Amino acid sequence: MTDKFDLADLKRRMQGAIATLKHEFGGLRTGRAAASLLDPVHVDAYGQISPLNQVATVSVPEPRMLAVQVWDKALVIAVDKAIREANLGLQPTVEGQILRIRMPELNEQRRKELVKVAHKYAEEARVAVRHVRRDGIDMLKRLLKDHAIPEDDGKRHETEVQKATDEAVKEIDAALAAKEKEIMQV
Structure with missing residues (x-):
């Protein structure tokens, strides 16, 4: 100093x-889907904790839905678990390497x-x-x-x-x- x-x-x-x-x-949801909603999510990837945006791409295909495209198929389960445990009230549906997250009404x-x-x-x-x-x-x-x-x-x-x-x-x-x-x- x-x-x-x-x-x-x-x-x-x-x-x-x-x-x-x-x-x-920005990460607190208000009923509408926003990619920034998943910013606080961190994934246990390759033995270390990484932000979600370093292992997947988050997009908003519909106003009330998020799509998470996981780059490595081996991390799909870890990403799903991280989103569920992030205390955001979200329940992803796994479709191959894509997780679809429907935004429930608050x-x-x-x-x-x-x-x-x-x-x-x-x-x-x-x-x-x-x-x-x-x-x-x-x-x-x-x-x-x-x-x-x-x-x-x-x-x-x-x-x-x-x-x-x-x-x-x-x-x-x-x-x-x-x-x-x-x-x-x-």
């Missing part, structure tokens, strides 16, 4: 947490479960943002202790870090509210 305070770097790291959250939200209970998952993802993002804030504040305290910056600058920077944190949390809450509305929409 450098001995120079960099607010832009802290903001970039906070935006990274938000980008990760939005990527995770019932009220499943919608509520997905909202809980969305809240968990949002809380993880908030925690990540708070860790970035903590790192920034710790750096400021170290710089103040070493007399590398004046006290007034330290207080001003601390306020800027808190403001950036508040903005990031507000953005996370807005993304969560939008995703929750999308999931609960019938």
